[in-house]
Amino acid sequence: MKTPVEKHLVVKERGAAAFNVNRTILFLCPLIIIIAVSTLVYLNTLGNGFAYDDKFTITNNYLIRSWHKIPAVFTRDYFAASGELSYRPVVTLSYFLDYSLWHLNPAGYHLTNLFFHSLNAVLLFFLFVRLPHITGNEPGKETELLPFQKSKVPTLRTETLKITIAFIASLIFCIHPVLTEAVNSISYREDIMAATFYFAAFLFYLLTQQRGSALWYTASLTCYFMGLFSKEMTITLPALMVLYDFLSQGKSRLISKAIRYYIGYIAVSVFYISLRFVFLHNPTESYIPYPQNSLWVNFLTMSKVIASYLTLLFFPANLNADYVIPSTLSPAEIPFIVSFLLLIATGVIAYRLFSYSRVLCFYLLWFFVALLPVMNIVPIENIMAERYLYIPLAGFCMLGSQLLNFIPASFTKPNFLKSYSLPLIVVILVGFSGQTCSRARIWFDELSLWSTTIINSPQSSRAHNNLGVLYKKMGFMDAAIQEYETAIKIRPDYSEAHGNLGNAYMDKDVSVVDKLIASAVHKNLAKAYADEGYFKGAIAEYKKSIAISPFNEIAHFNLGVTYGKLGLTSNAEIEYENALRINGNNPHAHNNLGNIYEDKGLLEKALTEYKLSLSIDPTSAITHNNVGNIYFKKEMLDEAILEYKLAIKNAQSGIVYHENLANTCMKKGLIEEAIAAYESLIGMRPNNSQYYTNVITLYWNHKKDAEKTVFYLRKLSEIEPGQREAINKMIEKLGVKK
Numbered sequence: 106m107k108t109p110v111e112k113h114l115v116v117k118e119r120g121a122a123a124f125n126v127n128r129t130i131l132f133l134c135p136l137i138i139i140i141a142v143s144t145l146v147y148l149n150t151l152g153n154g155f156a157y158d159d160k161f162t163i164t165n166n167y168l169i170r171s172w173h174k175i176p177a178v179f180t181r182d183y184f185a186a187s188g189e190l191s192y193r194p195v196v197t198l199s200y201f202l203d204y205s206l207w208h209l210n211p212a213g214y215h216l217t218n219l220f221f222h223s224l225n226a227v228l229l230f231f232l233f234v235r236l237p238h239i240t241g242n243e244p245g246k247e248t249e250l251l252p253f254q255k256s257k258v259p260t261l262r263t264e265t266l267k268i269t270i271a272f273i274a275s276l277i278f279c280i281h282p283v284l285t286e287a288v289n290s291i292s293y294r295e296d297i298m299a300a301t302f303y304f305a306a307f308l309f310y311l312l313t314q315q316r317g318s319a320l321w322y323t324a325s326l327t328c329y330f331m332g333l334f335s336k337e338m339t340i341t342l343p344a345l346m347v348l349y350d351f352l353s354q355g356k357s358r359l360i361s362k363a364i365r366y367y368i369g370y371i372a373v374s375v376f377y378i379s380l381r382f383v384f385l386h387n388p389t390e391s392y393i394p395y396p397q398n399s400l401w402v403n404f405l406t407m408s409k410v411i412a413s414y415l416t417l418l419f420f421p422a423n424l425n426a427d428y429v430i431p432s433t434l435s436p437a438e439i440p441f442i443v444s445f446l447l448l449i450a451t452g453v454i455a456y457r458l459f460s461y462s463r464v465l466c467f468y469l470l471w472f473f474v475a476l477l478p479v480m481n482i483v484p485i486e487n488i489m490a491e492r493y494l495y496i497p498l499a500g501f502c503m504l505g506s507q508l509l510n511f512i513p514a515s516f517t518k519p520n521f522l523k524s525y526s527l528p529l530i531v532v533i534l535v536g537f538s539g540q541t542c543s544r545a546r547i548w549f550d551e552l553s554l555w556s557t558t559i560i561n562s563p564q565s566s567r568a569h570n571n572l573g574v575l576y577k578k579m580g581f582m583d584a585a586i587q588e589y590e591t592a593i594k595i596r597p598d599y600s601e602a603h604g605n606l607g608n609a610y611m612d613k614d615v616s617v618v619d620k621l622i623a624s625a626v627h628k629n630l631a632k633a634y635a636d637e638g639y640f641k642g643a644i645a646e647y648k649k650s651i652a653i654s655p656f657n658e659i660a661h662f663n664l665g666v667t668y669g670k671l672g673l674t675s676n677a678e679i680e681y682e683n684a685l686r687i688n689g690n691n692p693h694a695h696n697n698l699g700n701i702y703e704d705k706g707l708l709e710k711a712l713t714e715y716k717l718s719l720s721i722d723p724t725s726a727i728t729h730n731n732v733g734n735i736y737f738k739k740e741m742l743d744e745a746i747l748e749y750k751l752a753i754k755n756a757q758s759g760i761v762y763h764e765n766l767a768n769t770c771m772k773k774g775l776i777e778e779a780i781a782a783y784e785s786l787i788g789m790r791p792n793n794s795q796y797y798t799n800v801i802t803l804y805w806n807h808k809k810d811a812e813k814t815v816f817y818l819r820k821l822s823e824i825e826p827g828q829r830e831a832i833n834k835m836i837e838k839l840g841v842k843k
Contacts, residue, residue, distance in 0.1 A: 131264075131265065131268055132234075132268065135230060135268060135271075135272040135275075136227060136230065138272070138276070139223075139226050139227060139230060139272070139275050139276060139279060140223050140226075140227065142276060142279060142280060142538070143219075143222060143223040143226050143279035143280070144219065144223060146279070146280050146538050146541045146542055147219050147222065147288055147289075147541070147545060148219075149542060149545050149546065150215045150218070150219065150288065150289055150545045150548070151212045151215050151216060151219070152212070152549070153211060153215060153289065153545070153548050153549050153550070154211045154549065154550045154551075155211050155214075155291065155551075156289075156290060156548055156550060156551050156554050157290045157292060157293075157426065157551075157554065158188070158290070158292035158293075159211075159214075159290065159291050159292045161188030161189075161292065162187065162188045162189065162197075162200060162291070162292040163200060163204075163209070163214065163291060163292065164209060165188070166186075166187060166188050166200070167186070167690060167692060167721045167722045168186040168187050168197070168690060169187075169197065169200040169201045169203075169204045170204055170722070171723070172201065172205070174186075175198070175201065177690070178194045178197055178198065179194065181385060182688075182689060182690065183197070183385065184387045184389070185658065185687055185688030185689070185690060185691075186688065186689075186690040190387060190389060190486065191336075191337060191381075191387065192334070192380070192381055192385045192387070193295050193334065193335055193336055194334050195298060195331050195334045195335045196294055196295045196298055196335050196336070199217065199294065199298065200214075203217055211291070214291040215289075215291065217294070218288050218289075218291060218294055218297060219288065221294065221297045221298055221301055222279065222284070222287075222288050222297055223279070224301055225278075225279075225297065225300050225301055225304060226275045226276075226278055226279035227275070228301065228304040228305055228308060229271075229274065229275045229278055229304055229499055229502075230271050230272065230274075230275040231271075231308055232271075232304055232307055232308045232311070233267075233270065233271035233274055233275065233503055234267055234268055234271045235308060235311045235312070235315075236311065236349075270503075270506045270507055271503075271506075273506040273509065273530060274499075274502040274503040274505070274506035274507075275502070276534055277502040277505060277506065277533070277534070277537070278498060278499060278502040280534060280537045280538045280541050281421065281498060281502070281537055281541070282421040282424060282537055282540040282541045282544055283417050283418070283421045283424065283491050283494050283498065284491070284492075284494070284495055284498065284541075285424065285491070285541055285544040285545060285548070286424075286426065286490065286491040286492045287491070287492040287495045289544070289545055289548035290492075290548065293492045295335055295336040296336060296338070296492045296493070296495040296496070297495065298332075298335040298336070299332050299335040299336035299338055299339050299495075299496065300495050300496050300499075301332075301335075302328040302329065302331045302332030302335060302339060303328075303332050303338075303339050303342055303496055304499070305324075305325075305328040306325045306326075306328035306329040306332060306339075306342055307325075307342065307345070307346065309321045309322070309324045309325035309328060310322075310325045310346055310366070312325075313325060313366070314366075322366070322369065326369050326370065326373055329342055329343075329370060329373055330373050330377075333373070333374075333377040334377070337381065337478055338475065338478045338479065338493075338496055340374060340377070340378075340478060341474050341475050341477055341478060341496075342370070343367060343370040343371065343374065344474050344477075345471060345474050345475065346366075346367070346370070347359065347367070348467065348470055348471075348474060349467060350362055352459075352463040352466060352467045353463070353467075388656065389654075389656050393484040393485065393486055394484060395481070395484050396432040396481075396488070397432050397434070402432050402433065402434060403481055403484075405432075405433035405434070405435070405436060405438075405441050406430060406432050406433045406481075406488065407480055407481050407488065408433075408441060408444050408445055408448060409430065409433055409440055409441055409444040410430055410480075410481075410488055410489045411444070411448060411476070411480070412443070412444030412445075412447045412448060413428075413430075413444075413489065414476070414489075414493075414494060414497075415447060415451065417491070417494070418472075418494070418498070418501050421537070421540065423561060424491060424544060425491075425558060425561045425562050426554055426555075426557075426558045426568070427487075427558055427562055427565040427567045427568055428487075428489040428490065428562065429562050429564045429565050430488055430489050451469075454469070455469050455470060464507065465504055465507060465508070467500075468500045468501070468503045468504035468507070469500065469504055470500070471497070471499065471500025471501075471503075472497045472498075472500040472501050472504075473497075475496045475497040475499075475500065476493070476494075476497045479493040509529065509530055551571065551574075551575050552572075552575050555568045555571045555572040555575065556572060559572060564595055565595075566591075566592040566593075566595040566596035566599050566602065567592070569588045569589070569591045569592040569595065569602075570588065570589060570592040570599065570601060570602040570605060572588050573585040573586070573587075573588030573589045573592065573602075573605060573609070574605060576588060577605075577608070577609055577612070582609055582612065585605075585609050586606065586609045586610070589602050589605050589606040589609060590606065593606065598653050599653075600650045600651075600653040600654035600657050600660065601650070601657070601659075603646045603647070603649040603650035603653065603660070604646065604647060604650040604657060604659055604660040604663060606646045607642070607643040607644070607645075607646030607647040607650065607660070607663060607664075607667070608643070608663055609643075610640070610642040610643035610646065611640060611643035611663070611666070611667050611670070640667055640670065640671055643663075643667050644664065644667055644668075647660050647661075647663055647664035647667065648664070651664070656687050657687075658684045658687040658688045658691060659684075661680050661681075661683040661684040661687065662680065662681065662684040662691060662693065662694050662697075664680045665677040665678075665679075665680030665681040665683075665684065665694070665697065666697065668680060669697065669700075669701075674701055674704070677697070677701060678698065678701050681694045681697055681698040681701070682698070685698070690721050691721075692717075692718040692719075692721040692722040692725060692728070693718070695714045695715070695717045695718035695721070696714065696715060696718040696725065696727065696728045696731065698714045699711040699712070699713075699714030699715040699718065699728075699731060700731070702714060703731070703734070703735065708735050708738060708739065711731075711735055712732065712735045715728050715731050715732045715735065716732065719732070724755045725755070726751075726752040726753075726754075726755040726756035726759055726762060727752070727756075729748045729749070729751040729752035729755065729762075730748065730749065730752040730759070730761065730762050730765060732748045733745040733746075733747075733748030733749045733752065733765060733769070734765070736748060737765070737769055742769055742772060742773045743773070745765075745769050746766065746769050746770060746773065746775075746778075749762055749765045749766035749769060750766060752765075753766065758789070760786070760789060760790065763782055763785055763786050763789070764786065766778075766782045767779050767782030767783045767786060767799070770782055771799070771803065776803055776807045776808065779799075779803055780800060780803050780804065780808075783796050783799050783800040783803070784800060787800065787820075791824075792824050794821060794824060794825050797817050797820055797821040797824070798821070800817055801814055801817045801818060801821065804817065815836055818832050818835060818836055819832075819836070
């Protein structure tokens with residue numbers, strides 16, 4: 106009699122037994138677990154705010170706030186308007202969509218990152234399952250899984266094993282702590298989206314080979330194209346495909362595939378490189394040098410960086426938002442010697458794997474091939490960052506999964522090792538998950554991120570600079586100045602830190618001057634202090650910032666603001682124009698330039714600048730108010746009223762906007778609207794006697810409403826007790842008893 110287990114066995118021709126498992130369930134269960142795990146480990150990111158470079162790409166990015174600005178994404182204006190250093194239009198378009206859905210709610214942007222990360226884990230699962238040489242067998246045949254595994258297995262068990270390996274690899278990928286930077290920082294979505302198209306393009310390439318379909322080939326090329334315009338790391342995909350074909354089929358097939366398949370990827374690559382480095386090249390990138398301006402130093406330093414990356418794959422500890430890698434000046438330095446020995450050992454392993462197992466060799470080389478674009482061959486701003494490992498990590502995860510599943514079979518006592526294989530996998534997954542969840546809390550906000558970064562990397566000039574920005578926002582000006590000075594001491598050519606130090610000097614001087622001007626007797630003293638105080642220090646720092654980076658639009662703008670504070674209008678005008686030459690989409694520069702033209706009586710030029718500002722940021726209350734002032738001066742009262750209302754709509758608490766609306770309505774003869782505006786002002790500032798006087802005039806002279814007139818007269822007497830007797834006489838003349 107058969108046991109319950111035996112009833113479900115299918116006997117093959119050669120006597121091997123296999124479970125008749127439903128293939129749909131076989132795929133569906135891993136997918137559900139992958140999506141659930143990737144969601145759970147990053148669920149706490151939805152409560153995080155904007156951090157790191159999000160201020161450039163999201164919060165201060167006016168480009169993404171209106172769909173009609175999309176054409177600018179495909180012009181040279183893209184770099185200044187988007188906050189991106191490189192041309193990545195696909196990612197910027199995703200920000201357009203996010204802003205239309207969430208505006209400036211960070212939870213929505215984090216949700217998008219989480220979606221793409223989960224999608225990548227799913228794509229990797231299908232990709233790893235599709236690779237036919239993972240187990241070395243073909244459908245319907247029983248072959249060896251790996252050269253060192255001599256036992257034969259049934260086809261169905263082989264398929265189950267393939268799915269298991271892919272499942273474990275995908276799980277390791279979606280929870281590996283080294284990817285927390287890419288997922289937690291919205292502005293590094295570029296790495297996640299590039300990986301999405303990278304994995305999809307490779308998967309469709311495999312389907313093209315297996316099914317010979319032009320549709321899959323077109324889909325693969327399209328994904329490759331989209332990946333390139335998400336981030337330049339995608340450029341390694343054709344090299345990885347060639348490597349895959351060579352290791353799985355030998356070099357004899359490469360020539361035929363070059364004509365049939367590779368030519369399409371080469372054409373897309375040439376188009377991208379031409380556009381990226383010729384037609385839409387960001388000139389700012391030309392100012393990024395090699396370490397110590399030396400190719401030799403760069404080679405020595407990057408050897409150390411690669412070794413650091415390898416260490417992070419196995420031991421993702423002491424993760425950092427900003428790695429400080431001291432330049433290696435000599436091959437005799439101990440850090441370089443240790444790193445070089447590690448790289449030699451890795452090279453030996455790769456060589457041995459090539460003859461021992463091309464499967465494992467492919468996944469090891471995947472890591473190094475995918476890492477090539479960030480090896481500082483073309484100088485990049487950050488020579489080391491965790492986000493750079495997003496695509497390379499996939500190869501490592503598959504390599505690790507294969508080893509965890511297969512190495513025990515090569516030993517003499519496999520049962521002993523197999524009994525520890527599953528617990529080891531569980532320990533790794535649980536440990537990685539816990540660290541990933543913990544790391545997400547560090548990205549909660551800017552203060553948490555940069556204060557932690559300084560602890561882990563005290564020589565990070567970026568961390569000190571950004572912490573200074575936070576202190577300035579919190580009103581701790583002296584602490585901010587100290588952080589900026591520390592950043593400059595570490596890195597004297599840090600343009601942004603010089604600019605921020607200039608901001609701190611200017612704000613500190615303004616606060617002192619404002620206090621002095623509060624007393625009329627100190628007006629001259631205030632002016633003298635402004636001339637000799639921090640303003641001069643601010644100007645000096647802005648000029649240093651510009652000398653280091655001539656394309657620093659913010660430094661030009663702030664220098665213009667400082668000149669304006671000192672009454673140097675002509676100098677301010679020049680700097681605003683310089684800022685706009687760098688970035689014509691700076692709404693504040695257009696507005697301030699409009700102020701200068703308005704003061705000169707050039708109303709039409711001022712109106713043009715204000716309208717340009719509003720075309721970039723239509724929610725700017727102060728600019729709507731400025732446009733209203735121009736219309737008021739031109740006696741275009743209806744247009745002025747409309748602009749003042751728009752200003753109020755965007756800033757309900759703006760007293761001056763309500764005042765301008767009330768005065769203009771009164772001049773236009775719109776009595777009801779003028780009264781409503783003044784009554785709103787009274788609600789905002791109930792002790793302002795002028796508001797009461799104006800509303801009393803309107804009620805009596807224009808509406809002959811004695812009851813309302815008396816009501817506001819009595820209110821006026823309460824805040825002006827010295828005028829109470831005169832007010833009472835007015836009430837008596839109106840024929841209303843006290």
